[in-house]
Amino acid sequence: MQRQILDELAAIVGHDGLISAAEQLRTYECDGLTNFRVMPAAVVLPRTGEQVQHVVRICHRERIPFVARGSGTGLSGGALPVPGSIVISLARLNRILAVDIPNQRVVVEPGVINLHVTQHVAPYGYFYAPDPSSQSVCTIGGNVAENSGGAHCLKYGFTVNHVLGLKVVLPNGELVELGGAVLDQPGYDLAGVFVGSEGTLGIATEITLRIVKRPATVQTLLAAFNSTDEAGAAVSAIITAGILPAAIEMMDRLSRDAAEGAVQAGYPEADALLLVELDGPAAEVALLMERVKAICAECGAWEQRLAQSEAERAVVWKGRKAAFAAMGRISPDYIVQDGVIPRTALPRVLREIEQLSAAAGLRVANVFHAGDGNLHPLVLYDRSISGQEHVAEQLAFNILKLCVQAGGSITGEHGVGREKQQFMSQMFAEPDLDTMQLVRCAFDPQHIANPDKVFPRPRLCAEKPGRYEPHPLETAGIAELF
Amino acid sequence: MELSMIDHIQTLQSELGGIVGAEYVQPATSADMVDGVQPQLVVSPGSGDEVARVLRLANAAGLAIAPRGGGTKLGWGNRPERLDLVVSTRRLNEVLEHAWSDMTATVQAGCTVSAFQHQLAQHGQHLVLDPLWLDAATIGGILATNDSGALRVRFGTLRDLILGITVALPDGTLAKSGGKVVKNVAGYDLPKLMTGALGTLGIIVDATFRLYPLPAETTILRVAPASIQSANDLMVRVLDSTLVPTGLQCHVAVNQAPEVWIRFEGMRAALEAQLEQLRQICEATSISQTLTTHDLWPGLRRMWQRSQATLICKTSVLPSDIAAMVKAVERVARPLRLDWELVAQAVGVGSLRLHGANDQALLAALTIIRAEITTLGGTVVVLDAPLGVKQQIDVWGPTKAPALMRRVKDHFDPQHMLNPGRFVGF
Numbered sequence: 001m002q003r004q005i006l007d008e009l010a011a012i013v014g015h016d017g018l019i020s021a022a023e024q025l026r027t028y029e030c031d032g033l034t035n036f037r038v039m040p041a042a043v044v045l046p047r048t049g050e051q052v053q054h055v056v057r058i059c060h061r062e063r064i065p066f067v068a069r070g071s072g073t074g075l076s077g078g079a080l081p082v083p084g085s086i087v088i089s090l091a092r093l094n095r096i097l098a099v100d101i102p103n104q105r106v107v108v109e110p111g112v113i114n115l116h117v118t119q120h121v122a123p124y125g126y127f128y129a130p131d132p133s134s135q136s137v138c139t140i141g142g143n144v145a146e147n148s149g150g151a152h153c154l155k156y157g158f159t160v161n162h163v164l165g166l167k168v169v170l171p172n173g174e175l176v177e178l179g180g181a182v183l184d185q186p187g188y189d190l191a192g193v194f195v196g197s198e199g200t201l202g203i204a205t206e207i208t209l210r211i212v213k214r215p216a217t218v219q220t221l222l223a224a225f226n227s228t229d230e231a232g233a234a235v236s237a238i239i240t241a242g243i244l245p246a247a248i249e250m251m252d253r254l255s256r257d258a259a260e261g262a263v264q265a266g267y268p269e270a271d272a273l274l275l276v277e278l279d280g281p282a283a284e285v286a287l288l289m290e291r292v293k294a295i296c297a298e299c300g301a302w303e304q305r306l307a308q309s310e311a312e313r314a315v316v317w318k319g320r321k322a323a324f325a326a327m328g329r330i331s332p333d334y335i336v337q338d339g340v341i342p343r344t345a346l347p348r349v350l351r352e353i354e355q356l357s358a359a360a361g362l363r364v365a366n367v368f369h370a371g372d373g374n375l376h377p378l379v380l381y382d383r384s385i386s387g388q389e390h391v392a393e394q395l396a397f398n399i400l401k402l403c404v405q406a407g408g409s410i411t412g413e414h415g416v417g418r419e420k421q422q423f424m425s426q427m428f429a430e431p432d433l434d435t436m437q438l439v440r441c442a443f444d445p446q447h448i449a450n451p452d453k454v455f456p457r458p459r460l461c462a463e464k465p466g467r468y469e470p471h472p473l474e475t476a477g478i479a480e481l482f
Numbered sequence: 483m484e485l486s487m488i489d490h491i492q493t494l495q496s497e498l499g500g501i502v503g504a505e506y507v508q509p510a511t512s513a514d515m516v517d518g519v520q521p522q523l524v525v526s527p528g529s530g531d532e533v534a535r536v537l538r539l540a541n542a543a544g545l546a547i548a549p550r551g552g553g554t555k556l557g558w559g560n561r562p563e564r565l566d567l568v569v570s571t572r573r574l575n576e577v578l579e580h581a582w583s584d585m586t587a588t589v590q591a592g593c594t595v596s597a598f599q600h601q602l603a604q605h606g607q608h609l610v611l612d613p614l615w616l617d618a619a620t621i622g623g624i625l626a627t628n629d630s631g632a633l634r635v636r637f638g639t640l641r642d643l644i645l646g647i648t649v650a651l652p653d654g655t656l657a658k659s660g661g662k663v664v665k666n667v668a669g670y671d672l673p674k675l676m677t678g679a680l681g682t683l684g685i686i687v688d689a690t691f692r693l694y695p696l697p698a699e700t701t702i703l704r705v706a707p708a709s710i711q712s713a714n715d716l717m718v719r720v721l722d723s724t725l726v727p728t729g730l731q732c733h734v735a736v737n738q739a740p741e742v743w744i745r746f747e748g749m750r751a752a753l754e755a756q757l758e759q760l761r762q763i764c765e766a767t768s769i770s771q772t773l774t775t776h777d778l779w780p781g782l783r784r785m786w787q788r789s790q791a792t793l794i795c796k797t798s799v800l801p802s803d804i805a806a807m808v809k810a811v812e813r814v815a816r817p818l819r820l821d822w823e824l825v826a827q828a829v830g831v832g833s834l835r836l837h838g839a840n841d842q843a844l845l846a847a848l849t850i851i852r853a854e855i856t857t858l859g860g861t862v863v864v865l866d867a868p869l870g871v872k873q874q875i876d877v878w879g880p881t882k883a884p885a886l887m888r889r890v891k892d893h894f895d896p897q898h899m900l901n902p903g904r905f906v907g908f
């Protein structure tokens with residue numbers, strides 16, 4: 001990067017806010033998707049929204065690509081630098097700016113850690129509902145960019161349902177307000193579009209969140225089944241019975257063993273575990289829990305434990321939340337995949353994953369948000385065995401294909417990023433992608449905000465979209481509409 | 483009309499007929515006017531593909547288009563700058579799929595809300611939204627206007643319920659976005675972009691929603707706080723409690739004491755407990771309460787009865803500012819001798835009806851009320867007004883990020899053919 005630009009950047013963020021030495025840049029060469037690595041040209045760590053704006057103005061003037069970065073826990077390569085880019089870390093914009101309990105609003109800077117929001121409002125009996133398993137480290141800015149979910153999103157919705165307003169530095173350096181504390185503002189719902197845009201439409205520098213009152217009662221049930229088929233059937237049965245649990249999570253045998261090994265949660269020795277949490281008014285929760293238990297029993301649950309204390313609940317959840325990391329105990333390497341299927345397809349797709357796994361000769365562990373149909377197959381492999389990484393990647397992609405064929409999605413919460421760019425065309429036809437590009441071009445005509453992510457191939461804004469081609473799902477005869 | 487113009491229209495009519503079938507292109511009548519602007523033709527495509535082809539043709543011919551569902555809210559938005567062609571979605575009226583065991587459904591844009599709900603009810607489910615005029619309003623129409631009702635306090639609005647969408651764009655593209663599953667973050671969220679866009683970016687052809695079970699039982703409590711301030715306080719207290727109401731709204735009018743309506747839904751035993759907790763909150767603040775079998779809706783429907791010199795606005799403030807807003811309305815209305823009535827959802831969104839002697843009084847009131855509510859950080863959007871008033875105002879009021887919104891519009895509809903002039907500055 002030119003000396004003069006580095007000097008300009010240093011003048012904005014200070015010398016302690018600029019990183020340009022190769023050995024220090026290495027920290028930023030990847031996110032949670034560690035098999036992709038690119039060195040950025042520089043990293044800046046601004047402290048204010050204004051500094052972000054000044055940096056982006058330089059990027060705009062010089063047409064330098066920039067990549068926003070929160071905590072770098074993203075699992076799809078969203079914060080992966082692009083060659084020659086400036087990484088804009090939001091880690092130092094970490095203040096909670098305002099708390100308005102009567103109106104259930106909190107205003108934060110993007111670098112605030114997800115869990116800190118809940119900790120901040122807990123004394124008033126509130127919490128911030130979207131709870132990714134990474135909530136103790138990931139930032140609200142990253143959550144906004146990915147539209148992150150979590151176990152409790154089944155009932156409470158995803159990040160997008162909890163973001164009311166944003167201040168955004170657009171790729172041309174303009175600062176805009178999208179949405180706000182007051183609902184239903186006139187004009188397009190650009191806040192709704194920005195959430196989930198994976199850093200490609202600009203940088204959020206202030207976010208107005210909705211917080212939620214803690215429910216009167218929470219009950220957590222752990223049910224043990226002999227197969228994921230049975231557990232999957234129970235999930236569908238609970239939902240179609242008109243019960244909306246706060247969370248339904250599933251772990252198969254491998255995940256159960258890994259989690260148990262890691263945190264000794266005392267899980268039953270089962271081939272499939274369901275964790276069902278109900279919350280709400282006490283009388284309602286009590287009634288519904290009886291029905292959930294009856295449904296689980298009908299579907300073959302041979303042991304059901306209702307957590308009897310907050311401590312017991314915490315242990316049950318600890319195992320679940322540790323499951324990804326626990327894979328390290330049973331495999332040297334693993335790929336975390338993220339796909340969605342209709343809930344009713346759970347038993348069938350899990351069986352098909354098993355078949356794919358057997359055919360590839362690699363183990364696949366499943367630990368996931370079952371209530372949403374959001375699968376997280378973990379493909380276990382050993383990088384040191386020649387060719388195995390490739391087989392693992394192939395298997396992971398074949399699992400995604402299954403999801404699309406079942407009428408689902410290639411990502412439920414981790415985003416497309418770099419990892420699944422090419423996969424977008426499995427789910428969307430050219431006209432669909434061209435239409436999304438219209439949004440991109442309105443926000444970022446120069447394509448400097450996290451370029452070459454999300455979409456299968458870069459496209460110039462003036463480029464004419466091609467003529468209509470049948471939707472890939474239509475051609476495959478899978479679906480008439482999506 | 484000039485002969486060449488008539489020729490032109492006849493050519494268009496036959497070209498459109500070539501796409502949708504001659505019987506589905508009709509000369510427009512005065513009943514098709516939008517805010518007094520007379521279109522020439524009404525076309526009713528029979529498929530998404532036909533909508534796209536109609537749009538491409540119309541775009542090439544430089545026509546101004548108004549998409550139309552049930553026509554119940556056609557007057558929302560500014561008066562059209564121009565209008566040639568009404569594209570009616572009335573033939574796109576089918577529920578395409580009700581995946582009841584997955585609790586999702588895909589429905590065409592021209593299906594009425596009540597027809598949709600009727601079909602969903604066969605499996606004990608519903609689109610958990612209570613917009614205006616269910617029997618005539620269509621799915622496309624409620625999406626384009628982002629209409630909502632009392633249920634939003636618990637379930638949010640359409641943006642929280644929509645999963646996927648198919649839209650036809652002016653250049654003839656038919657595009658899908660989102661999906662059919664309840665969780666999906668692949669690509670930009672165009673369903674949200676289209677929701678509330680008043681048909682200015684494309685024509686919605688079909689949409690997929692997440693569904694909820696129909697409630698087992700419903701109870702409604704009507705309470706009578708002494709003042710609007712105590713009504714507001716009560717609503718804020720309920721929001722701040724562990725109660726889970728599916729409706730919480732207050733109704734207040736000139737020279738009338740305010741009322742707060744609270745609705746609970748669910749299983750009988752659980753309802754009783756919630757009612758009891760609510761009674762305790764009321765008693766602690768010595769507010770009298772009565773159980774009622776009335777629904778929350780008549781109040782709102784009455785607001786919409788048409789009469790001369792009436793303005794109906796959608797207001798939005800923070801939940802704790804409802805009383806301040808009402809006081810502002812009162813202050814402005816009294817000297818102007820205006821009748822007024824307001825139904826406000828606890829979340830802060832309300833419908834305000836102002837009725838006066840003449841347009842001037844309404845205009846004056848609107849200007850001051852909007853200024854006061856803007857100071858509260860709120861917004862006032864005029865939904866219905868006499869034409870004379872409408873022509874002198876911007877119904878939307880100030881908007882945020884207007885330049886960016888215009889850029890979005892320019893990319894989707896470069897010629898500004900869709901509802902020109904009716905939205906926020908374009």
Ligand SMILES: Cc1cc2nc3c(=O)[nH]c(=O)nc-3n(C[C@H](O)[C@H](O)[C@H](O)COP(=O)(O)OP(=O)(O)OC[C@H]3O[C@@H](n4cnc5c(N)ncnc54)[C@H](O)[C@@H]3O)c2cc1C
Nearest residue numbers: 070071072073074078132133139141142143145149199204
């Ligand atoms: C162990 C583990 C468990 C996880 N569990 C979950 C889970 O349960 N649910 C889930 O949804 N995700 C989960 N994740 C994924 C990840 O934590 C989330 O995607 C998270 O939101 C990323 O936040 P971050 O601060 O690390 O963002 P980063 O990884 O730094 O960035 C993510 C994306 O956000 C963009 N970005 C960051 N800040 C901004 C900003 N201010 N404005 C605009 N764009 C910005 C970046 O450019 C990038 O595209 C998990 C990850 C790990 C490692």
